[in-house]
Amino acid sequence: MNALTGEALEAARAEAQRGFRALKARMPELEPDAVDLILGDARSHYAWKDAPVPRSMLEAIYDIAAQGPTSMNTCPARFVFVTSAAGKERLAKALKPANLPKMMGAPVTAIIAHDLEFWTHLPKLFPHEDRRPMFEGKQAHIEATAFRNGTLQGAYFMIAARALGLDVGAMSGFDNAVVDAEFFAGSPLKSNFLCNLGYADESALFQKLPRFAFDEVCSFA
Template sequence: MPDTTTLEQPALEQLFLKARTYNAFTGDVDDALLRRLYDTFKFGPTQSNTCPGRFVFVKSPEGKAKLGPALDKGNYAKTMAAPCTVIVAYDMAFYDKMPVLAPHTDARGWFSDSPEAELYRAALRSSSLQGAYLILAARALGLDCGPMSGFDTAKVDAAFFAGTKIRSNFLVNLGRGEPSSVHPRAPRLEFDETCRIE
């Protein structure tokens, strides 16, 4: 009987070892799959369960028209052609949700009076984690991903988050990856170059 406490090799390959960043996509990403995606990755841990990530799934021609002017030239065509682009963002007022997210304690007060720089670090850190969970959950559900920066955050914030305390972090194109759009895999650093055990 297999050890059910660890993932088998095909799952590891799908999530990490053979997964790639795609630059072109085919297919469609329907709304039901996006809801399933969120309902999967929302359980990933964040600092004190703050869950500051906010996600805009840009699919419509109108949404793409709003996003397009913010994209760097090198990201424009592939993003406009992707079935879906996720704006991974963070809410600087995330603490307002703490009575729901941490009902066992008065966690709102841990953050509400913090300096903006501390709120920014907390929101950016945990929303980045949530964006990574999104990528892994998408791969687990059979989607391919193309995460990227290369856009004007101020333009995205003005187009999608005006009048709020939500700020954009990074983008992820979603769909079925086109194999011809993948570059040869770049090297990674070895354990001894990046890690130590004490």
Template sequence: MTLTVEQIFTEARSQNGYLDEPVSDEMLHRLYATLKWGPTSANSSPARFAFVRSPGAKQRLIDCVSPGNTEKVRQAPVSVIIGMDMRFFDQLPELFPHADARSWFVDQPTLVESTAFRNSSLQGAYLIIAARALGLDCGPMSGFDANQVDEAFWSNSTVKTNFICTLGKGDQAKVFPRNPRLPFDRACRML
């Protein structure tokens, strides 16, 4: 299958509802096997992904999201919590072996936080692009209580929540009309 920019960007839409079609374990493994190759600074790879599918886990997540996101999470075959491991630098001896990159982050909480947030956000975007390339629809969202999600899903870990994205086959009847985007001359500068 030849993918086009249109399939991944201009024709793809954020989803508000999903068809009752499951997403297989194989597809989730394939999704991660694809997105993990997207670049991050110093190959830091701080994102951690919690694929929420079971009824109990879904209910725990529903309890954490805003009312406008409740049905999206309920209908989606999978919701992915994109987290950021605040101890990602402990993996750097393996992931970035040609320099002592771990030492750059030890006792540098501001640098750790900005690096984890920036790069896990990139990895979350790679997840969306890879999902669309693999034929899944996505619904990224930020309407949730991050502390509550952390407690429910990352308790006793070094991971904090960045954002949530629903996955599945979207119900096109629930997609809103396309909103505009800023034109080049309002969003870009040529220097």
């Protein structure tokens, strides 16, 4: 671990604070259309145009998503981008029949997974102090932390993809055990959910489904 200390730490904190204040001064909030693009009017898609998604865009999406917060900066999410015919055939073994055409037609299907050995990387990701003893030998805590924060990172990834102009369609209709055996055998990685990415064929859309109103699901304490 090589955490900053003393004057170097104070300088780094001051620079971070200046940068945040400058950002909020430039853009205190997103324009309504930007909010609609990533959440408000965004849709889940399951039909795709025949348009490739280059590696450079996947890298850009990851770079944005990686900045999202996780507890103690654990960053447990791992991403496998299934793009080849051979990769799709392997993934197809795990899917329910109704989801097969959705995945096979997508230029990219991301397997959103999490690493159960994330905590071994904490000296790099959280260098302020050694937090590995909080996890070592505590399997239930490891699994809960990896799943929770990996899911968060998967959501950041979807929002980042939409922000950069891609469309997404998350899927959970598959057998996680089959995916883990096919893609992660002998590793500490576990699959969470799948996410198709590409440029959507909007002609397959139907109306947006209802959502709960604020007062139906929100309260104050």
